Amino acid sequence: MIIKQISIFLENVAGRLAEVTKLLAKHEINIRAMTIADTADFGILRIVVDQPEKALKALRDGGFTAKTTEVLAVEVEDKPGGLARVMEIFQQTHVNIEYLYVSLEKNKDKAVVIFKVEDLKLGQKIVEEHGLGGTVSF
């Protein structure tokens, strides 16, 4: 399924990440997945939370540059070869992946992996066709 991810611009300065987590804690927002892409000078923190609209407003009010992006939450079997199967499907169906990271979500024995794909509609269609898109709680 398609979910909302929040990206936040962070300078490579001590304590910036702590500011973000503190702010989210204050607004009682639960982080379900996160990853950081970094360069020498700055980083981009990407998070999936339980209340994206509230989180985005809190971050912007707190002076951060933040925006939402639509990404795919994909169910992957939590066993050897689980991710490989999904990747093979994406490869065969030409779903180009820009980046991916894992979440803390788990549906029974399935892990939830966050995919940013080039063509979201195509990605969603393939996920549905292959029964990878089950419901997630966020």
Added chain:
Amino acid sequence: MIWNPEAECMPPEQRRRLQLAHLKNLVERVYEKVPFYRKKFQQAGITPKDIRSLEDIQKIPFTTKDELRETYPYGLLAVPEAEIEEVHMSSGTTGTPVVDAYTKKDIDVWSESMARTLAMAGTTRNDIIQNAYGYGLFTGGLGVHYGAKLIGANIIPMSSGNTSKQILVMRDFKTTILTCTPSYSLFLAEAAKEEGIDIRSLSLKAGCFGAEPWSENMRKEIEEKLGLQAYDIYGLTEITGPGVSSECEMKNGLHINEDFFYPEVIDPETGKVLPDGAKGELVFTTLVKEGTPLLRYRTRDITFLFHDECPCGRTTVKMHRLFGRTDDMLIIRGVNVFPSQIEQILMAVEGTDPHYLIVVERGASHLDELEIMVEVEAKFFTDETRGLETIRSKIEHEIKSKLGISARIKLVEPKTIERSIGKAKRVIDKRKI
């Protein structure tokens, strides 16, 4: 040595008569040939006949850099275009260049001014001048070149950059006179050291350094590290380029070639002419220029004038080394840069009114380093580093191609840059000069 004792050591009264004759001629020429000036005279209610003494120059309205931009390219031309033999230009505040067009005689005057400048640093026809000022539209390279030709010295037209070759040539051709920006001289010294060459043991005896602000402390450092006598030289494209004024061996103020370039210092607020010793904005009138003559041109440079009995024997008026500028122009590695130019580039790339801060430093390399901090706006922020890196390299590229300087762009979080009430603080200059 004194290149032209007759002109440079002339009794001041005699020089004043000469200046007045030149001024009267200049005013008549421009009134007749340049509509821009005629209109100015008419608006001020004066005609060339009102200029009867040197003091009467104060009746003439000032000319500003903005007006040079508005009349681009040839609005100030006082001769038929066919008379122009060379054109130079420097960048203006908005990117429209400021033009100086030279006739044959203008090139002769420039050569003479630069021969005087080089001679003040001890240059004779036996010297080997290594000219590391840029050749091209910038006046530094060709200005030194013409002066050296007039003296008959051996001029090596290195132009700027290419540091390894500079050191090689300096060693193998036994350069005696170095001409470049003061910061580049220190950069050369460091680079030579890294290549295992003691630059002090080479043949250098003097350097003519200009095109950027420097200080007495920097002079000491240069003289110590390069083993030469360091002289401050001054000029600006609008007036002629280098050769407007320079230091003699006394290193106590810069002798102005006032038979060509008539100086005044004014209060930048009121426009009132200030007496000797009072700091203000330097103004020049190009007494003998044919191509693009300037009347009372406001340089925006801050200094004061003084008359002393210089032991060198020259009787020309002197100016103190520059104290700064009346505007926010920065000189980065000899290139004139206005914060407004950077702002325009940022706006063009981002499509938004940017919050930015320009930081200039002179680091371990001794060269000016420019860093521009730009706040990341929601409008151009993306979830991928690639997007931001693209914007960053685009800004760097635009600055390089439009302004001719390298800048490091640092993307910072919103509200990082201090907000001030009124005019924003756009520049932090950390250079210790």
